[in-house]
Amino acid sequence: MRFQVGDRVKTLSVNPPGHVRTPYYARGKPGVIERFAGHFQNPEELAYGRYYGGTLELFRVRFRQVDLWPDYDGAQDDTLDLEIPEHWLVPDHSAQR
Amino acid sequence: MSSHDHDHDHHHDHPVRADQAPTEYEYLENAVRELLVEKGLITPDEIRAAVEKMDRTSPERGAKLVAKAWADPSFMDFLMSDAPAAAEAMGMSLKANHLPADLVAVANRPGHHNLVVCTLCSCYPRMLLGVPPDWYKSRAYRSRAVREPRKVLAEFGTVLPEGTAVHVHDSNADLRYIVVPMRPEGTDNYSEDELAALVTRDTMIGVTVPQI
Numbered sequence: 001m002r003f004q005v006g007d008r009v010k011t012l013s014v015n016p017p018g019h020v021r022t023p024y025y026a027r028g029k030p031g032v033i034e035r036f037a038g039h040f041q042n043p044e045e046l047a048y049g050r051y052y053g054g055t056l057e058l059f060r061v062r063f064r065q066v067d068l069w070p071d072y073d074g075a076q077d078d079t080l081d082l083e084i085p086e087h088w089l090v091p092d093h094s095a096q097r
Numbered sequence: 098m099s100s101h102d103h104d105h106d107h108h109h110d111h112p113v114r115a116d117q118a119p120t121e122y123e124y125l126e127n128a129v130r131e132l133l134v135e136k137g138l139i140t141p142d143e144i145r146a147a148v149e150k151m152d153r154t155s156p157e158r159g160a161k162l163v164a165k166a167w168a169d170p171s172f173m174d175f176l177m178s179d180a181p182a183a184a185e186a187m188g189m190s191l192k193a194n195h196l197p198a199d200l201v202a203v204a205n206r207p208g209h210h211n212l213v214v215c216t217l218c219s220c221y222p223r224m225l226l227g228v229p230p231d232w233y234k235s236r237a238y239r240s241r242a243v244r245e246p247r248k249v250l251a252e253f254g255t256v257l258p259e260g261t262a263v264h265v266h267d268s269n270a271d272l273r274y275i276v277v278p279m280r281p282e283g284t285d286n287y288s289e290d291e292l293a294a295l296v297t298r299d300t301m302i303g304v305t306v307p308q309i
Binding site: 021022023025037038040043058060065068069072073074075077078079080081082083084085 | 199201216217243244245246247248260261262263264265266267268269270271272
């Protein structure tokens, strides 16, 4: 598995064309691996009828809302969970949060 | 895809007529459906039966699951650790849905409130809650539930106790989420059926909490 529960990760800050299921609001953001969700086919390929590309590791990533929205109006410990496939995640070696 | 300009001898009206002009995707759906029927791969009655089955699934299934978890702490643990297996144990097959979605139960507890949304479309645990309400699919809910969940909750009449963290679950991919609300105080003598009656659809989406 590419990541373990508790690993600090960052989502890619890229804007590829096509059917992408990593929402804009969560691109280039730091988070923590909450769980490994299983192996699933890549929705970016499935959307175009390409069913034969193998599977990717899917992770549920927990973000702090204050990291997602600069003007977040709520508690510091409010969180948001998203499912992100492995190719959208890189290890985050920046300072402890 | 634009107008429907080829000749043939059957008419194209679906029994359920839309009020507005069809969109491109509706033309596409019509064309594919008619081809599948013409080629004998599926019948109109099979399509109708599938729609009927989908429409018949109601939030009562999810409510039964939650009530069982409230009444039986070991079932609660089971539900939290393996929701699909727990549903299966209650005779609710999640496989009735052709999608390979997995199910995750998220429990509210003091200081911890969960809210479910699908920002990208309308992913929803249909196998337990039935067809999602219109507001769940609205752009307003989808965009605001992630950005300002506390305001959205307040508009649903839900004001959380001071010090409660809000945890939003955006079901953007292959998992589906069901919120297990907290069992209300004063329900110690309730039967499972009485408990289930408190568990409404909206409490399992997380926009409100059960009340007695």
